[in-house]
Amino acid sequence: MTLPRLFKTEALVLRHRPLAEADRLVTLLTPRYGKLEVKAKGVRRAKSRMGGHLQPLTRVLVQLAQGRTRYVVAGCQALEGFPSLRADLDRLTLALYLCELADRLLVPGVEAQMPYAYLLESLRHLEEGRKPNLWARRLELALLRYSGYGPELQRCLACGRSLGPEGGAFSPLAGGLLCLPCGQGAAPISGPALRALSLLEDASAAELARLDFPPSVEHELEAHLRAYIVHVLEGQANTLDFLDKLRHVPLISGQR
Numbered sequence: 001m002t003l004p005r006l007f008k009t010e011a012l013v014l015r016h017r018p019l020a021e022a023d024r025l026v027t028l029l030t031p032r033y034g035k036l037e038v039k040a041k042g043v044r045r046a047k048s049r050m051g052g053h054l055q056p057l058t059r060v061l062v063q064l065a066q067g068r069t070r071y072v073v074a075g076c077q078a079l080e081g082f083p084s085l086r087a088d089l090d091r092l093t094l095a096l097y098l099c100e101l102a103d104r105l106l107v108p109g110v111e112a113q114m115p116y117a118y119l120l121e122s123l124r125h126l127e128e129g130r131k132p133n134l135w136a137r138r139l140e141l142a143l144l145r146y147s148g149y150g151p152e153l154q155r156c157l158a159c160g161r162s163l164g165p166e167g168g169a170f171s172p173l174a175g176g177l178l179c180l181p182c183g184q185g186a187a188p189i190s191g192p193a194l195r196a197l198s199l200l201e202d203a204s205a206a207e208l209a210r211l212d213f214p215p216s217v218e219h220e221l222e223a224h225l226r227a228y229i230v231h232v233l234e235g236q237a238n239t240l241d242f243l244d245k246l247r248h249v250p251l252i253s254g255q256r
């Protein structure tokens, strides 16, 4: 995709890392131009106003100018900052994981209207604390599908039989679903979890907002999608290690 020399775009800040003394490399997700890694000059100085806006989990309006090797941020305005999400370590870590996943699964410079809309929608639901896990699973599936790694969810990949309430097996290595006879040795998946996966893919956002899965199904979905994503990424997302540690911190006696 050929980009204009100077343009304005809305973007979600996915991550940043230090560059030279006071600069940063910032990874942005934009609807029209996809994922872009741009340079933000001087933003690590205490007085930089722009630095405050170019933080992960911020929706911004940026002006980008073509530099010698990459685009440089010429102006930036914060549009949305998800303050309640930032104040809750669990939801914050989950949101950062979703940004990391988008960063790792999406290819730079390919338009990304759909993943952008899905990520923004998920962050807004996380901000409001509504079913964070359900929206996380939906985004995982959408990002996998968009980047060409979507798992097969309807038919056995070995014999082609369509699967229903009896459930089957889910194999990252095979690329998704197997029936029980073909999937011996692979992790079993229950009928309700299978149905939930299809719903997560097909339901509109409004339908999804009305859905509720039992905790056992939620756990199954999380475990299967995690195994699948570890296989696709050839390793676990860095933020997930942190999320696991958070969940396994033992409660101090008397604390609930």
Ligand SMILES: [Zn+2]
Residues within 6 Å of the ligand: 156, 157, 158, 159, 160, 161, 178, 179, 180, 181, 182, 183
């Ligand atoms: Zn089969």
